[in-house]
Amino acid sequence: MxxxxxxxxxxxxxxxxxxxxxxxxxxxxxxxxxxxxxxxxxxxxxxxxxxxxxxxxxxxxxxxxxxxxxxxxxxxxxxxxxxxxxxxxxxxxxxxxxxxxxxxxxxxxxxxxxxxxxxxxxxxxxxxxxxxxxxxxxxxxxxxxxxxxxxxxTDASMEDVDAFAADEKNADLVYMSSYARKAAQWRFLDAVAAAAPELAIVRYGIDKQRLLGRAYFEALKRARAALNWGKHNDVPFYSSDRIGQLFGAGVCVAMPRGSGFRRFLGEEDALFFDGAEDLAARLRRAVADESWRAIGRAGQARYRALFxxxxxxxxxxxxxxxxxxxxxxxxxx
CATH class of the missing domain: 3.40.50.2000 (Glycogen Phosphorylase B;)
Known part of the structure; x- marks a missing residue:
């Protein structure tokens, strides 16, 4: 056409x-x-x-x-x-x-x-x-x-990093957003950090200081896991386009169970969680046994196959x- x-x-x-x-x-x-x-x-x-x-x-x-x-x-x-x-x-x-x-x-x-x-x-x-x-x-x-x-x-020519294969890491969990400093999304991240203080949690984008371009993907490559979290986590099958970027980059994606995406993705494809403490516990295990690599690899393959x-x-x-x-x-x- x-x-x-x-x-x-x-x-x-x-x-x-x-x-x-x-x-x-x-x-x-x-x-x-x-x-x-x-x-x-x-x-x-x-x-x-x-x-x-x-x-x-x-x-x-x-x-x-x-x-x-x-x-x-x-x-x-x-x-x-x-x-x-x-x-x-x-x-x-x-x-x-x-x-x-x-x-x-x-x-x-x-x-x-x-x-x-x-x-x-x-x-x-x-x-x-x-x-x-x-x-x-x-x-x-x-x-x-x-x-x-x-x-x-997702587009493999754009999301062209394989975070699961990279060894140089500076974050156990990274969150990319542009919400205001006092937004609830950052408070959720604070709660995760409080529940697992030993984990390295890195955040980018506070007060609309968005990370863009190659710097964005390089930051994902340096992370073991990335959080897909926004304003509407309980709206059926909604996510910002961040979801395609994270899965496409091969990072272990952490996302809420209530989002509906378990219809498409299995427990082996993403780190599904029910709250801050649950995420902290699951992330702690994934970092300890390095299962974040397998989850990142499987999630990338599944998301690319479907979407x-x-x-x-x-x-x-x-x-x-x-x-x-x-x-x-x-x-x-």
């Missing part, structure tokens, strides 16, 4: 976030044999607007229409494409009958603003995809938006075109 992917480019934080969700799907679509153009809507707007934001947004939308006129897309895939308007998408659909429009959002649907923007985009889309399942996804569908669950992909960038991209296309997706383990969510 001829596909235009509309998503952020490589400016500002995205300069170091080249392994974002949309870039993996972009790779997956190309590797699956599709002809793909990457339209970087925010960069197009910045280039055009000089000091008048509205002018930049208008010109960016005109640029998308011009590209489509020549390319004649069969699908438009939106990934947080905030600059692209519904009016432009309506014009595209009129000019190119049969062109499918899909919208993908990897933020938590339980956050009100995410639901609002998905519902607002829904009328001009054939299908929407979210990384949240359960009641929130049911509510989105009930609002009249055709929607499916899509997992966070690699090509397979997730192929699911997106198949679901949008109405093909059979029963073979995908998450298709019934």
């Amino acid at each position: 001829r596909i235009i992917v509309c998503s952020p480019g490589y400016k500002n934080k995205f300069a170091g976030f080249y392994y974002a969700f949309d870039k993996k799907i972009l790779n997956g679509l190309i590797r699956a044999g599709h002809n793909v153009i990457h339209f970087r809507d925010r960069e197009e707007s910045r280039i055009a607007h000089t000091k008048v934001l509205a002018i930049g947004k208008t010109r960016a939308n005109l640029s998308l229409l011009e590209i489509a006129e020549h390319f004649r897309p069969e699908m438009i895939a939106l990934f947080h494409a905030d600059v692209v308007t519904n009016e432009t998408l309506t014009k595209l659909r009129t000019a190119h009958p049969g062109c499918l429009v899909v919208n993908v959002d990897c933020d938590a649907l339980v956050d009100g603003h995410v639901m609002t923007r998905m519902v607002a985009r829904g009328p001009v889309c054939d299908l929407s995809f979210v990384t949240t399942a359960g009641p929130a996804l049911a509510a989105l569908r009930a609002s009249g938006v055709p929607a499916r669950y899509i997992p966070n992909p 690699n960038e090509r397979r997730v991209a192929e699911f997106l296309v198949a679901a949008a075109t109405g093909d059979d997706v029963a073979g995908y383990e998450w298709a019934d969510l």
Whole structure:
């Protein structure tokens, strides 16, 4: 298919976030044999607007229409494409009958603003995809938006370290985030440290000082285990895209049992826990007997087999075109 992917480019934080969700799907679509153009809507707007934001947004939308006129897309895939308007998408659909429009959002649907923007985009889309399942996804569908669950992909060309094989370590557990200093997520880490003071626990990203780029993966490589923990740990099958990065990097991933991911991953693939003390005890054992290596290796292999960038991209296309997706383990969510 001829596909235009509309998503952020490589400016500002995205300069170091080249392994974002949309870039993996972009790779997956190309590797699956599709002809793909990457339209970087925010960069197009910045280039055009000089000091008048509205002018930049208008010109960016005109640029998308011009590209489509020549390319004649069969699908438009939106990934947080905030600059692209519904009016432009309506014009595209009129000019190119049969062109499918899909919208993908990897933020938590339980956050009100995410639901609002998905519902607002829904009328001009054939299908929407979210990384949240359960009641929130049911509510989105009930609002009249055709929607499916899509997992966070991993890409071996991006998550290109094998932490399980590295010997130089400075952390028994690492946590990467950008929450404010007083956030509950850091307090949870404090509780783990208090329960196992002998363990080396390293944290990055307090007060939005995110670790990005190669430094991010080098830090994962130096860790035995990494914590996948956020604001919505009990929302069915939701995780930030951090989950794909951690499993892809081959680090032993520690994550809460209530997340739902045990449907896809076994006890041999991750360090599932029920609270801070439970995590401390399990991590202590994994460090002592070095089982973190086997868990990291198995978790990477399992996650890549299920959720690699090509397979997730192929699911997106198949679901949008109405093909059979029963073979995908998450298709019934």
